[in-house]
Each structure stands twice: as structure tokens, then as C-alpha cells.
Amino acid sequence: MIDIESNVHRLVSAPTGAGKSYFVGWMAEKLYQAGKRWIILDTKTKNHIGLLSLPKVKLLKIKPHTSYNFWRLLDHDFVVCIPAERTKTRELIEQYRILLDVIFSAKKPVTVFVEEAHNYNPNPYVADDMLELIAREGRGYRINLIFITQSIQEFPKILWRQCKFTYLFKFMIPQDVAYIGKMIPDFAKINRELNLHDVLEYNHITNEYQIIRAYQVQRRTKHYG
Numbered sequence: 323m324i325d326i327e328s329n330v331h332r333l334v335s336a337p338t339g340a341g342k343s344y345f346v347g348w349m350a351e352k353l354y355q356a357g358k359r360w361i362i363l364d365t366k367t368k369n370h371i372g373l374l375s376l377p378k379v380k381l382l383k384i385k386p387h388t389s390y391n392f393w394r395l396l397d398h399d400f401v402v403c404i405p406a407e408r409t410k411t412r413e414l415i416e417q418y419r420i421l422l423d424v425i426f427s428a429k430k431p432v433t434v435f436v437e438e439a440h441n442y443n444p445n446p447y448v449a450d451d452m453l454e455l456i457a458r459e460g461r462g463y464r465i466n467l468i469f470i471t472q473s474i475q476e477f478p479k480i481l482w483r484q485c486k487f488t489y490l491f492k493f494m495i496p497q498d499v500a501y502i503g504k505m506i507p508d509f510a511k512i513n514r515e516l517n518l519h520d521v522l523e524y525n526h527i528t529n530e531y532q533i534i535r536a537y538q539v540q541r542r543t544k545h546y547g
């Protein structure tokens with residue numbers, strides 16, 4: 323249904339509560355089944371905890387101002403990172419930037435799920451340096467990004483343009499629909515065809531799309547989001 327193993331970057335966006343984390347957890351399960359490595363940079367504590375019920379998935383709780391040997395972390399093929407209690411977003415992102423640097427330097431194939439990807443960037447017109455570098459050059463090492471954001475208008479287009487596929491849920495706010503329409507011309511029409519938890523997969527190379535219906539997204543592990 324979706325070609326999860328190809329060497330591309332992707333963007334997943336939807337209003338809050340639409341099913342982004344549920345959906346990317348499903349993608350992670352598919353990659354896991356195919357033996358493709360991943361690392362999830364989560365911003366909430368519970369989103370992807372369900373994936374820990376799979377054998378060999380490593381959990382790391384990130385604390386602020388603590389130094390980690392992220393190189394050792396990459397010995398694990400499947401990693402879920404979550405913030406420790408009371409970690410502020412800014413402090414968490416500082417740690418994740420260091421981790422992203424290590425991921426890129428290691429040049430080892432991996433899919434990196436970046437939850438709340440809008441939070442990394444100085445502003446909607448300027449991308450985070452590390453994300454931009456990996457978006458531009460990561461595919462050379464089969465390092466693939468999956469950006470996840472509920473704030474599509476705050477997510478830099480310079481990163482979005484590096485994505486071959488965009489996954490969108492139903493949007494309710496007309497300004498968001500109009501904004502997305504600049505990248506995906508038919509979006510207003512397609513959006514009307516989407517029901518709760520349905521996902522549009524849009525291919526920016528061919529301009530082809532498909533709708534993945536909610537019932538087709540069947541999780542194997544429990545989702546706690």
C-alpha cells in the first residue's frame with residue numbers, strides 16, 4: 323500500500339489528534355518487519371511506547387544538560403527516544419540536534435522519525451542546520467527523514483521540498499487548506515474526500531496520490547497517544 327522502504331524523505335502533517343503518531347508508528351512497524359533500522363525522536367513520553375513491546379527495541383529517556391554516548395546508541399537497530407519528565411522543548415531539541423549530528427556522521431542507513439519537526443527551526447523560513455544538511459545529503463547514505471508536524475505553516479518549505487512523499491490528514495482550517503494548496507494543487511478537493519484518520523499520500527515527483535483509509539492502517543502494537 324505504501325512503499326516504506328524506498329530511499330526518500332517524507333512529511334506527515336495533520337491537525338492535532340488526527341492520527342499522525344498512530345500512523346508513523348504503523349510505518350515504524352512496517353520498517354521493523356522489513357528489518358530496516360529506525361530511530362524515533364519523540365517529544366511526548368507515551369506516543370511510541372507501544373513499539374517497545376517489539377523485541378530489540380531500545381528506549382532512551384533524554385535528560386537536559388546530560389551527555390550521552392549517542393555513538394553507542396546507534397549499535398541498536400531500533401530506538402525510541404523520549405523526554406524525561408519536566409524536560410523543556412528547547413532543552414530536548416538541543417539534545418536531539420547532537421544526536422542528529424551523530425546519526426549523520428555515522429553514515430549508517432536508518433530512518434529518523436522527527437516528531438514536532440517545526441520546533442527545530444529558527445523560524446518558518448529558515449530550517450535547522452542539521453535537519454537541512456540531512457535532508458540534502460542524507461539519502462546518499464540511505465539516511466531518511468520522516469518529519470511530523472501539526473503546524474504545517476510553520477514548517478520550512480526548504481525542508482518540505484526535499485520530501486518525495488507528503489502524508490496529510492483532513493484539515494479543517496481554510497488557511498491551512500489554502501497554504502497546502504500551493505504545494506499540492508488539488509488539495510482542497512482531496513481534503514473533502516478525507517474522513518477521520520484517513521491519510522492522503524501525495525507523490526511530489528509524479529503528482530499522483532492515493533488515499534489510505536483509516537481501517538487500512540492496522541497497528542500491531544498498542545498506541546498510547
Ligand SMILES: Nc1ncnc2c1ncn2[C@@H]1O[C@H](COP(=O)(O)OP(=O)(O)OP(=O)(O)O)[C@@H](O)[C@H]1O
Nearest residue numbers: 338339340341342343344345472519536539545547
Ligand atoms: N487509523 C486509525 N484507526 C483508529 N484509530 C486511530 C487511527 N489513527 C489514529 N487513531 C486514534 O486517534 C487518536 C489520536 O491519534 P494520534 O495520537 O496519532 O494523533 P496525533 O495526530 O499524533 O496527535 P498530536 O498532535 O496530539 O500528537 C488516538 O486515540 C488513536 O488511537
Ligand SMILES: [Mg+2]
Nearest residue numbers: 342343369547
Ligand atoms: Mg502525535
